[in-house]
Amino acid sequence: MDSNLWNLEKDKQHLFYFGAEHSRNPEDKQFTEIENYWNDFLKRTDGKNKIVFIESGVKEIYKDKAEAVKKQGEVGFTAFLA
Known part of the structure; x- marks a missing residue:
């Protein structure tokens, strides 16, 4: 597991955690990762x-x-x- 990504589930409850690097560059690949993680959160x-x-x-x-x-x-x- 990536130390900056956590997804815990128990009794149909979820906790998602994304530890981001501080960036103000829209081209930084972490924003795609955040968006993908967000979409997984919404789906689950x-x-x-x-x-x-x-x-x-x-x-x-x-x-x-x-x-x-x-x-x-x-x-x-x-x-x-959000």
Whole structure:
């Protein structure tokens, strides 16, 4: 298991963890990894209540992936997905 990715499941409950490197480069491959992990999270929790915790909080939600990454890095990108 990659030390930055955790997916724990018990009694049909899931905990997903992605430990990202700080980056504001929209071309950084980790943003594709985050998006793939996010899609897996949505698939496994379909129809269930979901809670997303983001490091440091979000100051603004952007409508564009590249802008979210450039302004707030992985924090903004995760908020964009959520």
